[in-house]
Amino acid sequence: MINKKSDSSVKSKKASAKTGDSKTGKKKGGLFQVPRGMHDILPIDWLWWDRVEKVIDDLAERYNFGRIETPILENSGLFQTTIGKETDIVRKEMYTLKTKGSDLLALRPEGTAPIARAYIENRLSSLSQPQKLFYYGPMFRHERPQRGRFRQFYQAGFEIIGGNSDSVYDAQVILIFDRLLRALKIKEVELSINSVGCRICRPNYKRQLQIYYKRHEKDLCADCSRRLKDNPLRILDCKKESCQSLKEKAPSLLDKICAGCTRHFKAVLECLDELEVPYRLDNYLVRGLDYYSKTVFEFFSEGVDVGALPAGGRYDYLIEAIGGRPTPAVGGAVGIERLVEVMRESGIRFPGRLKKEIFFIHVGELAKKKSLKVIEELRSAGIAVAEALGKESVKSQLRVADKKNVTLALIFGQREVYEKSIIIRDLKLGLQESVTLDKMTSEVKKRLKIK
Ligand code: HAM
Numbered sequence: 387m388i389n390k391k392s393d394s395s396v397k398s399k400k401a402s403a404k405t406g407d408s409k410t411g412k413k414k415g416g417l418f419q420v421p422r423g424m425h426d427i428l429p430i431d432w433l434w435w436d437r438v439e440k441v442i443d444d445l446a447e448r449y450n451f452g453r454i455e456t457p458i459l460e461n462s463g464l465f466q467t468t469i470g471k472e473t474d475i476v477r478k479e480m481y482t483l484k485t486k487g488s489d490l491l492a493l494r495p496e497g498t499a500p501i502a503r504a505y506i507e508n509r510l511s512s513l514s515q516p517q518k519l520f521y522y523g524p525m526f527r528h529e530r531p532q533r534g535r536f537r538q539f540y541q542a543g544f545e546i547i548g549g550n551s552d553s554v555y556d557a558q559v560i561l562i563f564d565r566l567l568r569a570l571k572i573k574e575v576e577l578s579i580n581s582v583g584c585r586i587c588r589p590n591y592k593r594q595l596q597i598y599y600k601r602h603e604k605d606l607c608a609d610c611s612r613r614l615k616d617n618p619l620r621i622l623d624c625k626k627e628s629c630q631s632l633k634e635k636a637p638s639l640l641d642k643i644c645a646g647c648t649r650h651f652k653a654v655l656e657c658l659d660e661l662e663v664p665y666r667l668d669n670y671l672v673r674g675l676d677y678y679s680k681t682v683f684e685f686f687s688e689g690v691d692v693g694a695l696p697a698g699g700r701y702d703y704l705i706e707a708i709g710g711r712p713t714p715a716v717g718g719a720v721g722i723e724r725l726v727e728v729m730r731e732s733g734i735r736f737p738g739r740l741k742k743e744i745f746f747i748h749v750g751e752l753a754k755k756k757s758l759k760v761i762e763e764l765r766s767a768g769i770a771v772a773e774a775l776g777k778e779s780v781k782s783q784l785r786v787a788d789k790k791n792v793t794l795a796l797i798f799g800q801r802e803v804y805e806k807s808i809i810i811r812d813l814k815l816g817l818q819e820s821v822t823l824d825k826m827t828s829e830v831k832k833r834l835k836i837k
Contacts, residue, residue, distance in 0.1 A: 423529070423537030425723075434726045437736055441569045442522060442542045449562050451520040451544055456500035458524065462492035468499040468704055470676025472617045479527040493526035496675070497543045498701065498717060499708075505547050506710040516549035516715075522722075534692030534724045542566075543698075545717030551702055553650050556681045556716050557657030563685060563696035563718055564663045570725060571734045574688040575695065577664065580639060580671035581651040582619065584679050585703065587644035592618055594637045602632050622670045638669035647680055654681050677701040681716065690728045696720035742834045743770040745787040745813075749780055749799030756803050760823065764796075767827045769836065787813070794833055796826070 413419050420426060427435060446453065462482045469475050481493040494500055501519060504510070510517050522542045529535050544562050546555045560577065567575050583591060595618040603611060607626040614621065622633055643651070658665055665683075673682050682699035698718025705713035728734075746761055748754045754775060764771050774786040787795055797809040797818070808826050810833070811818040821829050831837070 421537070423531035423535075425536065425538075431726070433736070434729060435722065438542075438570065438722055438725055439522065441566060442520070445562055445565055445569070446520045446544070449518070449544075449558070449565075451518040451562075454501055454504060454519045454521050455523065456494070456497070456504050456521070458494055458526075459491045460494055460500050460503065462490045464499050464503055464708065465492055465495060467708055468502065468675075468677050469496070470617070472613070473620070473674060473676055475527060475674065479529055481526050481528055495527045496525055497521050497523070497541055497719060498545065498675075498677070498698075498704070501543075501545055502547070502701075502705050502708060502710070502715070505713075506705060506708065511548055511711065511713065516546045516555065518544070518546050520544045534721070534727060536723055540722035541719045542722060543717060543719035545715060547705070547715040547717075548713055551650070551680075551700070551714035553653035553681075554657055555714075556654045556700060557661060557663075559698065559716050559718050560654075560658060560665075560683055561661055561663060563720060564661075566720070567685065567695065570729060572687065572695075572725070572728050572732065575685050576666055576688055577683060577685050578668040578671050579655070579658075579665045579681065579683045580668050581643055581647050581654075581680050582639060582672055582678055582682050582699070583643035583647045587642065587647055588619075588679075591637070591639060591642040594642065595619065595621070598636050599632070605629075605632060617676070619672045620674070622672045623674060633670055636670065639672075640667070640669045650680055673697065673699060677704040677707070679703060683718065685720075687728045687732075690731045692724040692727050693721075695724055695728070742836060743772055743790065743792050744794040744796055744830060744834070745783075745790060745792050746771050746773040746775075747780060747783045747787070747795055747797045748773075748775065749797065752800050753798045753803050757798055760798060760808070760826070764827060764830065767831070769827070769830055769834070794830065796830070 462480060465480060466476050471477070475495050480495055483491055485491060501521065505517065520543060523540065524538055525541050526538050528537055531537060544559055546559060549555070560579075564577070582588065596614060599606060599610075599614050599618060599621055603614065605628050606614065606621065607624060607629055610621045610624050610626075610629050621629055622636065624630070655665070671682055671684065678699040679702045680700040684694040684697040686694060696718050697720070698716070700714070700716040702712075702714045705711070705715060744764070746757060748757045757773070757775060761771050761773060772787070772790055772792065774783045777783050777786065793812065793814055795811045795813055797811060802808050802820075806823045807820050808823055809818050809820050810829060812833070
């Protein structure tokens with residue numbers, strides 16, 4: 387991997403020098419550890435992750451978005467052309483690599499540019515328009531890890547590409563994220579919204595910003611001094627205190643955008659009012675990617691500070707920038723780790739449903755051997771079976787069963803082997819019954835209400 391040297395990589399080396407070797411990825415004790423800024427998702431975490439994925443799938447289905455999956459690697463030029471050469475993502479955060487054939491590829495830092503590429507390459511414009519697409523997968527940015535910020539993180543995104551630039555589509559994208567947060571019971575969120583204008587009115591706004599910030603150049607941070615020339619809008623997004631306080635008197639976008647953009651923006655707000663999606667106008671909201679035009683938005687949790695939750699906007703020039711026909715588009719994406727963190731921290735629990743699963747208990751060596759085939763029969767009939775065949779005592783098997791939220795246990799001992807029967811025990815009621823093996827599967831299905 388080639389990574390342009392950045393402040394963060396220098397710091398990360400210093401930090402890991404204390405705890406281990408950054409080259410081998412080993413800790414002091416000689417054990418390998420997960421790469422910095424990345425994390426494992428353990429079975430216990432899937433309680434949350436599954437819920438999020440399921441809600442996203444359900445919403446996509448109900449709101450008529452079709453799933454799209456693009457490769458994790460793309461030509462790095464795709465991101466330079468779309469996200470912008472001067473953005474932090476492209477300048478400092480992309481993981482790029484040279485292949486044996488000398489192609490320069492990048493681990494995707496986001497999903498919109500790859501989907502725009504796929505839209506053109508697969509001629510999705512020849513299908514009914516607009517195309518409503520959603521995706522879910524890992525993204526990579528070599529950022530400084532902190533709360534809610536990872537180097538590998540999962541994003542779910544919704545994009546509406548093609549058709550016309552109707553404000554109703556902007557509202558539909560925002561609505562689906564509002565519904566996602568509601569379905570996950572994430573409350574106390576604020577939606578900030580703004581319009582960053584179009585290619586006709588934005589250059590004029592940029593110039594006014596440059597004039598304003600030029601007067602205060604000495605108070606800008608080093609990054610913003612550089613941004614002043616090529617990307618003054620990004621100064622509005624700088625989190626450093628000196629730059630933040632200058633923002634208060636900077637010219638505001640909403641006063642400067644053209645009549646067409648104002649009309650478009652007003653119509654978006656009217657749709658949101660109609661849908662009863664509350665929002666806050668933020669005249670200075672801009673985004674860290676250069677491809678946006680007109681609407682931009684970000685949702686934040688008011689209680690848990692992990693950074694933006696869903697965020698996005700309109701990108702009417704992106705497809706054209708990579709060789710497609712002019713194609714209006716709007717979309718957004720949300721980091722799954724951030725959603726999970728907010729749910730955990732806010733104590734959001736989903737009622738643990740009783741699983742349609744049984745626990746198989748064997749008693750003795752012979753029964754253990756014969757269990758293998760009996761369990762296979764159940765599983766091939768579509769029944770989920772948990773067991774602890776490696777444990778001998780019934781007590782220790784019951785301890786494992788106890789931790790699982792199962793209603794039924796099957797008990798199989800030497801007597802049952804000879805009698806070709808099995809005991810079905812209802813763990814909630816404490817009642818049990820012996821059935822012959824040939825009736826076992828149908829009995830279990832009946833009790834679990836599996837068809
Ligand atoms: P973005 O603002 O860079 O936009 O990322 C969207 C969301 O991804 C963020 O609001 C956050 O929830 C999550 N996210 C971003 N970086 C990280 C990170 N390092 N760790 C954890 N979560 C993170 C985009 O990526 C655009 N492609 C969104 C879009 C779609 N615009 C139009 N369509």
